[in-house]
Amino acid sequence: MYGLLKGLAPADVERTLALGSRIALSSGDELFPLGAEAECLYLISRGQVNLTLPMRVRDRETDVLVEERTAGQTVGWSALIPPHRFTLRATAPVETEVVALSREVLEQFFTAHPDAGYMVTLNLAAVIGQRLQLFQAMWLREVARMVELRAA
Amino acid sequence: MEMLLMGVCVAVFGMAIACAAFGAAVRPARGAAAAAAEMKAEPIKTVAPAKFFINQVSVPTSNGHVSVPIEALLLQLERHVRLEQAAAESFLAQPTSTLLHSKTVSPFLN
Numbered sequence: 001m002y003g004l005l006k007g008l009a010p011a012d013v014e015r016t017l018a019l020g021s022r023i024a025l026s027s028g029d030e031l032f033p034l035g036a037e038a039e040c041l042y043l044i045s046r047g048q049v050n051l052t053l054p055m056r057v058r059d060r061e062t063d064v065l066v067e068e069r070t071a072g073q074t075v076g077w078s079a080l081i082p083p084h085r086f087t088l089r090a091t092a093p094v095e096t097e098v099v100a101l102s103r104e105v106l107e108q109f110f111t112a113h114p115d116a117g118y119m120v121t122l123n124l125a126a127v128i129g130q131r132l133q134l135f136q137a138m139w140l141r142e143v144a145r146m147v148e149l150r151a152a
Numbered sequence: 153m154e155m156l157l158m159g160v161c162v163a164v165f166g167m168a169i170a171c172a173a174f175g176a177a178v179r180p181a182r183g184a185a186a187a188a189a190e191m192k193a194e195p196i197k198t199v200a201p202a203k204f205f206i207n208q209v210s211v212p213t214s215n216g217h218v219s220v221p222i223e224a225l226l227l228q229l230e231r232h233v234r235l236e237q238a239a240a241e242s243f244l245a246q247p248t249s250t251l252l253h254s255k256t257v258s259p260f261l262n
Contacts, residue, residue: 058222065230137240137252144253
């Protein structure tokens with residue numbers, strides 16, 4: 001079951017999935033690069049997707065893990081949120097399969113089936129909200145440590 | 153009388169020791185420069201690569217930090233992110249100040 005399609009009628013789930021195309025990724029494959037135009041969002045059918053950001057470590061630019069998404073979860077929601085640019089890089093650390101849903105096709109579907117569009121939008125808001133709350137907490141923990149270090 | 157003479161002798165001896173100690177303590181840094189010159193003259197010792205059981209070792213750098221191989225550092229960083237996320241998720245599941253600032257076993261924080 002995909003989190004993004006939670007609450008949809010079974011027929012709408014089938015219709016939505018029928019709009020997508022399945023993509024198989026081998027270990028180490030890139031799903032999307034940082035900064036690319038976000039045309040599709042992806043539902044993870046199996047495997048795992050790592051979301052990373054570049055960071056300089058000892059004069060070497062490397063990708064640092066930001067989030068790990070597993071089967072049933074969604075990545076690439078920038079496809080539905082302006083300015084439609086990926087703000088992270090996505091790679092598959094293991095054999096992975098995703099369902100790619102293009103923005104254009106999804107928007108047409110939501111226009112024709114507003115109930116489904118509403119449910120998907122609510123689920124998408126939950127995904128975005130979870131990211132926001134998680135990083136808000138992580139940021140505050142980091143600030144607290146910085147203050148502790150400065151005060152020491 | 154004998155006791156008095158003995159007391160005077162002890163007092164003089166004590167005074168001599170105190171003067172010697174004071175002189176040594178306030179002696180100008182003449183010896184320091186000499187010691188520095190001696191230290192400069194010593195050959196620079198290099199850290200021999202350890203080849204006993206492990207291929208790479210942590211060697212203290214000039215600033216006192218321990219250099220960790222970059223691959224190990226990146227693994228530590230990944231572990232740190234996972235632990236921090238887990239701690240943040242615990243806070244989100246049950247938002248309390250204690251959980252928000254709970255400690256993790258991250259190598260970056262210990």
